[in-house]
Structures are given as structure tokens and as C-alpha cells.
Amino acid sequence: MTHRHAESPRARMMEVLEVAGMVTIQDSGRPGFAHLGVPRSGWADPPAARLANRLVGNAEGAALLEIGAGALRLRFVSSSGTWIAATGAVASVRVDGRAVSWGAAQWVPGGAEVEIGPPISGLRVCLAVAGGVAVEPVLGSRSTDTLAWVGPPRVAVGQLLPIGTAASVPPHPDGVVVPRPVDDVWLRVTPGPREDWFAEHAPQVLRSAEYLVGTSSDRIGIRLDGPTLERARTDELPSEGLVLGAIQVPPSGAPVVFLADHPVTGGYPVIAVVHPDDVALCAQLRPGARLRFRSA
DSSP states (O other), rough: OOOOOOGGGGGSSSEEEEEEEEEEEEEOOTTOOOTTTTOOOOOOOHHHHHHHHHHOOTTOEEEEEEEEEEEEEEEESSSSEEEEEEEEEOOOEEEETTTOOOOSEEEETTTEEEOOOOSSSSEEEEEEEEEEEEEEEEBBBBBOOOTTTSSSSOTTTTEEBBBBOSOOOOOOOOOOOOOOSSSSEEEEEEEEETTTGGGGTTHOOOOOOOEEOOOTTTSEEEEEEEOOOOOOOOOOOOEEEOOEEEEEEOOOOOOEOOOOOOOSSSSOEEEEEHHHHHHHHOOOOOOTEEEEOOOO
């Protein structure tokens, strides 16, 4: 009689061999802690993350690896192998040196290495593994918050990242994954709560000008280069709550669009708010990318 031996805890691990850029663990975030000063955090590009999880048969909110403007090499320490999928920014994907398709479920044999190259188009790759990245949750989430640094630390060489138990066999793909625009993007906006703090022409400037994504952009927000937005009031605004997609304008007049790790409060006026369905587009804009705003 033969016996099937369970894998050891170490056997369900990914060993981090090389890291370039900002690599973090992200899931659907930790809403409900703003009163403690803790941002929601979570995936910068939720549609891409949900798609990656769906491709490998994970629950929609499973944790995955977000590779920002960089590259990653992993070894899968497992005798049974697993499924992976890369979405979001387009990048090369290799399994033991063999090129495989981006945007599709790929089988990784036990002990194999996976390489995700630098993004060819876009900025952030979502790499899902069947079973999800099973680090210990903090405040109910496995997301790394890069503002308050709540949650697991950023991914570094030498780490062993645990993998959860795969829930199901990846479903049959229902279509071809098409990359989204990563330049010359139009974002829908609605008026912000402090639009009246700006000169009468400022909202029109925002909705008619072309802006470029600045080099200091990150998971907290994208900082824009372009026409400045003139304020009508110069007094100080008491700190008030901020939401995902808020366009805040500091004294320089250069707008900032807040992303997943945005602060929960701020003292600069918010002139407009990006439509929730368009915020994910911001996550894939590289420095120098062009964007425009239009009324929702």
C-alpha cells in the first residue's frame, strides 16, 4: 500500500532570488481603519489584480506580488508545482529560462525558477500564485502600506514567502487579456469639496490642459507636471478626510492624484476627484506619461 506524504511547511514557499524596484505584497486592502490613521492600501491596480487571481483560480481578494517598475526572480520550493499568472504592466515571463505568455495561467513545476522582467508597457506587474501569498495578515490584510509601513515589509532577496493552499484548478480562459492604455490617458473627474478655494478659471484649466506624470510619483500618489492651479484663497485649510482619487493641490499649484496608499487626512484643498473606475489607470502610468482630465 502506498502512502501520499504531505509536503512540509517549507515546501509551500517562494524563495526570493533577485529583486529590482519596489516589490510588495498586496490584497484588497484594510478599509475601516482611517480613524486610526491607517490607509486602506491594497492593490494599486485592482482590475489587474482580480484578473490575475481569477486566472489561477484564487478567491478574488487573495494576496499577490506587486512589482513596481522593476523585476523579480523567484524559486518555487514545492514538490508538486503550482500555477502563476502575470497581469497589469506587460513584462516578459520566464519559467526555468523558457519564455511563457503574459496574461495567462502558467504551470510552474516544483523547484523551478520564475523570472518577471522589467515592464515593457505600464508600470506595475501583478503576479498571482495559486493559493495566494500567505503571510500573516495585519489588521485583517496582507497588504504592505508604503505610507505608514503597516503590514509585511517590502519583498527582499533571501525571503521565503509562504503560499496558501490552492482553492481550485484554474478556469478555462474566457478571452485574450488586452493591456490597457499607459499614455495619453483621459481620466473622468467630479468636482472636489474645495473647488471654491480656487480661482474661477482653475477647474477649466484642470479639464483642458495636458499633464505629465512626475518622477516622484509612487503608490501614495502621482505628482503632475503642467499648468498650475491658482488658488482664490490663501488661508490655511484645517485637515480633513481624503479619498482614493482625490486631486489635492499644494501651495506650488501642481496637482497630486492620490492612489492606494494615500494619507487619510490632508490640509491642502481638493479641487476634484478621479472617478473610481479610472483610478486604476493611474497605477500604470510611468513618469513622463501624458494624461488629461474631463468631466465625468
